Amino acid sequence: MRITSRQGVFRVLTVAAALALPLTLVPAAAYADPAPNPAQKKLIDSITAPAVKKHLQALQSIADANDGIRAAGTSGHTASRDYVVSKLKKAGYTVTVQPFEFAYFEELSTASMERVSPNPRAFTPTPPDGSSVGEFATMSYSGSGNVTATLQNIDLTLPPGPTPSSSSSGCEASDFAGFTPGNIALLQRGTCNFIVKAQNAQAAGAVAAIIFNEGQPGRTETLRGNLGEPVSIPVVGTSFAVGEELASATTVVHLKTDTVSEFRTTYNVIADSKWGDPNKVVMAGAHLDSVTAGPGINDNGSGSAATLAVAEALGKIPTKNRLRFAWWSAEELGLLGSDFYVASLPAAEAAKIKLYLNYDMVASPNYAFKIYDGDDSDATGAPAGPPGSDEIEKLFVKYFDTLRQGHNGTDFDGRSDYGPFIAVGIPAGGLFTGAEGVKTAEEAALFGGTAGQPYDSCYHQACDTIANINDKALALNTGAIATAAVVYAFSSDLPGPDTRAAAATRRAATAGTGADIQGRAKN
Structure with a gap:
């Protein structure tokens, strides 16, 4: 894809050496042009996969101590929430714990x-x-x-x-x-x-x-x-x-x-930095809850832990734009936490959110590197995201291209927490490594792994433990998450127009018939 001037030219240093270390984040991940200053570059390089694995181990230990699960409305989720909140406060964020009622089932x-x-x-x-x-x-x-x-x-x-x-x-x-x-x-x-x-x-x-x-x-x-x-x-x-x-x-x-x-009552966790323009909010999120069948370490401890590691590194860094991070609850029950958050925002506050980045399952064992298709370049399935989503996609595409790492697209099909944001016209993007869907022969040639098998054979099961994490996928996606956060934290030209005009049209175009509910499952 063509890279717009606001993304510019990316560059890489010592990539081959980095890729030889599956638990070490690419130490010179792809950077936007103009290149970050030395302090910003050092900041990106400091966010490593071992730090993410430390958080994943903590989430596993929490599940182990709470009947093997971290589902919304359970003690395992409460303990996960408290763990994230403690890390965020230590990192200097203003943290909001947002309660909402939901229907619990087990x-x-x-x-x-x-x-x-x-x-x-x-x-x-x-x-x-x-x-x-x-x-x-x-x-x-x-x-x-x-x-x-x-x-x-x-x-x-x-x-x-x-x-x-x-x-x-x-x-x-x-x-x-x-x-x-x-x-x-x-x-x-x-x-x-x-x-x-x-x-x-x-x-x-x-x-x-x-x-x-x-x-x-x-x-x-x-x-x-x-x-x-x-x-x-x-x-x-x-x-x-x-x-x-x-x-x-x-x-x-x-x-x-x-x-x-x-x-029952459950809680979103929202963390705002104390720096940057409060009228230009760069937001990233991941759902913290598991299903009731297992600990949910890939789904979605992986996205939660990577987002937390990035937030920790950026909390005390003065940025140009305001950073906001979110850990959603009850995503597994139908995006309830993110939907509640977006529905609760006054229009003026929603307009301040210039983009939303979603990270849900970023370390699947039989992974594919999937980037949300912001411009509908495949011309199939769900339509393009709101204006600016194409530019977010291009940033992630260039990150993987610079590392000579294959990737493919995945639709905004409404099955993760970007859904409520794109419904109100906020540009969105993010990463996904696959769930219960089956890896194709073409993907196996591109990424390795096993064709004809699920991306994650432990999806929504008790075996979704820390042993279910692919370290290479975790490392490269952590690099992408860190790069996007720093690029947008300091960008003078954020993606997308400052408009929500197409939101109602898009909502109507993507709405289901409502005839039957078969439950939500990721691609």
Whole structure:
């Protein structure tokens, strides 16, 4: 890509020697032109991957002491928050701990479901850690319960309709006319959100709800749905085949779920430097919470720790622009922390944020170096980011190009904390090394690793420990994060126009249909 004058020409010193040391940050990472003065260069060089690993070890120790997790609303997240806050205060930041309420969910043990009659049989469950997918799965925010009752079909479309969302099963209270309280409602995916179906079933007196997939191509597998808010009855999702089987006769089912589903309070951490123009805020962030299945050291201890190491190095350095760093909570539940923060900002304060940089999973073991596609240069998938996002992309592209390190693009698909920022027109960018997606042969040729395997085979699992960190990916991405922070901290010409005019149009263009919630997962 062409580099604009504001990015200028990058340069590298002793790169080959640096790349031979996987835990040593490239000591002469790519710099913008005009080159940083010696103090700025020294500052970038001082931010090393071993410092990041020290923070990662602390997060691992916190998880180890708190049931193996650091999820929002748990003691593990509280301890992670306190660790970050203590480091930031010592580094000289003004720290804000921002509380917000959210719907907490945890599946404590594997659910069970069996047909009691006719023809008794047990169905294969999906365990809480998601390590395998069975014939049914507990929906996020399902209530806890142990019931045996008759199934009652609710306005099913069998055989399936011609298009997705042909079924409207359970979307209207009238669908439950004649429903027998104490029965289990058998529902089909389609038309409305899962929560509407579950709440209507609960209101009709159902003791549980089973929602099966719709049946068209792409909608046959086991539903692993997200209700979005707590309900009191057990709710599970099944494949189309299981639902069709259960619907075929008068059926009695035993269903047991073991969950915690309730509202809790969690916290974002926001750190403002005491230097720079308060009307020109350069912001970077990472989510601090894990899922409830594991410690989340790559997802997203890696981005959190790298951001913290950069913040520590810059806290007492006078900069031209104001630096702001954020550690979001409840990202794993749908970007709740970053969304709350952006929604809470007065328009005048939002206008001061000139760009947002997002770092979510920067050390995946079977990594690819992915840069958010700010200009939609691939012309596929999600559109370009707000004006200025293209310039952020170019900075990261030139960083990796200068190191002769391959890279590729990744869409702004709304699956991480840049989402609320681009929705209000703030230029954004960042880095990502891949999650549960499968590495292509082309990527294996470019980055090494194993084609046909996930970027992170421990994604959202208990094995996402410090052993799940790739040191080379961590080192090079830490260099990129440090370089972007210093370049923008001292830049006289920040990316993008000072406008949010396209925000409403973009929000409309990227909005989902809202028909069903299948849960958020990274690429």
